[in-house]
Amino acid sequence: MRIFVETVDAQSFTAAGDRLGLSKQFVSKRVAALEKRLGARLLVRSTRRLRATDLGLAYHERAQRILEEVDAAEQLITSQTAAPRGLLRLSAPMTFATLHLGAVIPAFMQRHPEVVIELELNDRAVDLIGEGYDMAVRIGTLADSSLVARRIAAVQLITCASPGYLRRHGTPSAPGELASHACLTYGRARRGEWTFRVEGRIRKVSVSGPMRANNGEMLRDAAMAGLGIVSLPDFIVAAALADRRLVPVLDKFRPEGINVHVVYPQHRQSSLLVRAFSDFLAERFSATGA
The missing domain is CATH 3.40.190.10 (Periplasmic binding protein-like II)
Incomplete structure (x- = not known):
């Protein structure tokens, strides 16, 4: 049952074997033996991936609940003794x-x-x-x-930029002014949303700029190089703020952590x-x- 559930979740005999510490061949044979014993086809096999049949999905749902109960029963004992x-x-x-x-x-x-x-x-x-x-x-x-x-x-989001960028482009005094600034954004979307507290209310501001990335350190380094303003967790920018390679902006609008x-x-x-x-x-x- 556990081998079958892992196979459906992973959509692959190989991946299921890796998770369970078993060979692909062993996993495939055990699933085939289960299908033979039940007299039903549980998986549709193709060269690219596996998918569960309707019967397979129904069996997977029940089997998962049973395995959770088995795990809970074992944990009840081992939590007291191990x-x-x-x-x-x-x-x-x-x-x-x-x-x-x-x-x-x-x-x-x-x-x-x-x-x-x-x-x-x-x-x-x-x-x-x-x-x-x-x-x-x-x-x-x-x-x-x-x-x-x-x-x-909890961590704080700090909006900040390099002193050089602020000398060239000015320091925003309110979140709405970010629309005219180069903002370095996290994620895949071309435009991002940063959150601020304005007059006691949370306000989301759309921002955009010359760079976006899915890694905060890359954005921090780009900000230190003067490419724009960033909004990043304090643990990423703390050292740069301490030695003034970055300086905070819009601090009075900072939201909760x-x-x-x-x-x-x-x-x-x-x-x-x-x-x-x-x-x-x-x-x-x-x-x-x-």
Whole structure:
């Protein structure tokens, strides 16, 4: 049942085998044996990918619920008798991870020596279920989803630019003036939206400029080179602000901090390892006052 569920989620015998530590051939044979025993075709196989039949989808839904109950039953026992162990596949934003998780993860692994962590640093929002992650760190507003979320910290968004840029183009005195400035934006959209607090209300301002990227450090460096204004989390720009390579603008319009969450699929909610790592992150960031 577990092999079949992983195969449907991964849409590949090879990927399912990688997740389970099994060979592609073994996974394929076990799924074929399951279909033979049930007397039904559960998967449609092609050279490019696998997809579940209608019966396969119905079986997958029931099997997933059963496996969650099995995991919950096992966790009920192991949480009383055992320490966290096993593999934790984790995704986190690159800059946040290098600055804040570099010491945290080794400390957690020293506390729990039977844990193995597989860390992927990526600024995109990965598909936890489809790509086989146990949990992820996310910064900012969470998209509506079935994921379980736990807040572990908060960061401030700082709007800033280099002194050279401000000498050449002037310093904006209100968020609406950003329309006439070069703004360096995060993400894929040609135009971005930055959030400010104006007269006690949250206001979103459309911005655009000569560069957009999905990595905050690249945008910070471009701002330091004088290409435009950025709005980035404080942990990315703190050093540049401290030595005046960047200076803050529109500070009086700064909104409240944005939250940092750990998120994980509902079926991992009963995992002792996921809970232990979430608790550890919350404990560490609470201790630092984040």
